[in-house]
Amino acid sequence: MKTQVQFADISHTGNRYEISEDSWLPQHELKRIAPVEAEINLNRKGDSRVEVHGFLKTVITLVCDRCLADYVFQVDVVFHLILDASLEKSWHMKELECSDTDLDTIMLDQPVVDLEEILRQQLYLSLPEKLICSEKCKGLCPHCGTDLNDTQCCCVSEEKVSPFAVLAKLKK
Ligand SMILES: [Zn+2]
Ligand SMILES: [Zn+2]
Numbered sequence: 001m002k003t004q005v006q007f008a009d010i011s012h013t014g015n016r017y018e019i020s021e022d023s024w025l026p027q028h029e030l031k032r033i034a035p036v037e038a039e040i041n042l043n044r045k046g047d048s049r050v051e052v053h054g055f056l057k058t059v060i061t062l063v064c065d066r067c068l069a070d071y072v073f074q075v076d077v078v079f080h081l082i083l084d085a086s087l088e089k090s091w092h093m094k095e096l097e098c099s100d101t102d103l104d105t106i107m108l109d110q111p112v113v114d115l116e117e118i119l120r121q122q123l124y125l126s127l128p129e130k131l132i133c134s135e136k137c138k139g140l141c142p143h144c145g146t147d148l149n150d151t152q153c154c155c156v157s158e159e160k161v162s163p164f165a166v167l168a169k170l171k172k
Pocket of ligand 2: 141142143144145146153154169
């Protein structure tokens with residue numbers, strides 16, 4: 001897969017890339033369990049700016065922070081951003097002032113688009129801040145390490161009883 005695209009190689013009508021390869025995916029961190037479906041469109045916005053839009057879809061497995069079990073996560077991102085390779089600062093300021101867009105701008109050292117890098121970034125941005133298999137995940141018992149989603153251990157039931165016992169006393 002050709003992943004580096006020079007700004008100069010982007011045609012006036014824009015370049016479109018359909019990506020089904022996963023060579024860009026950090027496989028040691030994220031396990032992919034469905035094909036990659038992605039599209040990246042590049043459009044020139046002047047000499048040093050390129051507008052990027054596209055989408056990324058796949059399915060990966062993540063590890064739950066609470067119970068440490070693998071769980072399935074659907075990646076479904078739509079992205080739209082600007083790549084800016086204007087090196088001169090004054091130039092850049094001028095451009096920002098003229099810019100009428102609220103799109104995220106990524107500054108580049110060179111006028112080259114790295115398609116793989118864009119996909120990787122978008123994938124990481126799409127991950128939730130907290131990796132939890134389910135809102136209802138009970139996690140592991142801090143005392144004995146039992147997965148509380150599967151089994152109830154003795155250490156927890158003791159703690160659970162006490163607040164109700166207190167309430168029962170108050171009612172009387
Ligand atoms: Zn969990
Ligand atoms: Zn326990």
